[in-house]
Amino acid sequence: MVKTFTRMAVAGAAVVSVLAVTASQAQAAVLDTNRTISNSHGKFTFTDDGDVFEVCDTKADGYGMTGRLQESGSNDYVLTVTDGGDAGCDKKGYNIGNLREYQMSLSWNGGGATVRSIWFNE
Known part of the structure; x- marks a missing residue:
């Protein structure tokens, strides 16, 4: 009888563990994937x-800042957003x-290196 109870307890713990992992993965899929890249002159946020x-x-x-969005498999940018010379930030939507x-890149319009994000999707 003790062996049966022990087996049931181990099996129950395994089921609880599987459910906990599945729930946390489902919750992670619902969370937003926000990204920000920056340099000493500005930032680009998704x-x-x-x-x-x-x-x-x-x-x-x-000088201003230019943010670009590139789609994998293409050398062209699908989105370009610039900011500078006015108050506030500039933004655009792109689904x-x-x-x-996709990869984000940020450039200072006065020269220097371009900052790039990792490749990502939703």
């Missing part, structure tokens, strides 16, 4: 809720999905 890309020029140096990978 907000998954609404698929909005926002570029912010954080230095009043006479991305799970079928392709």
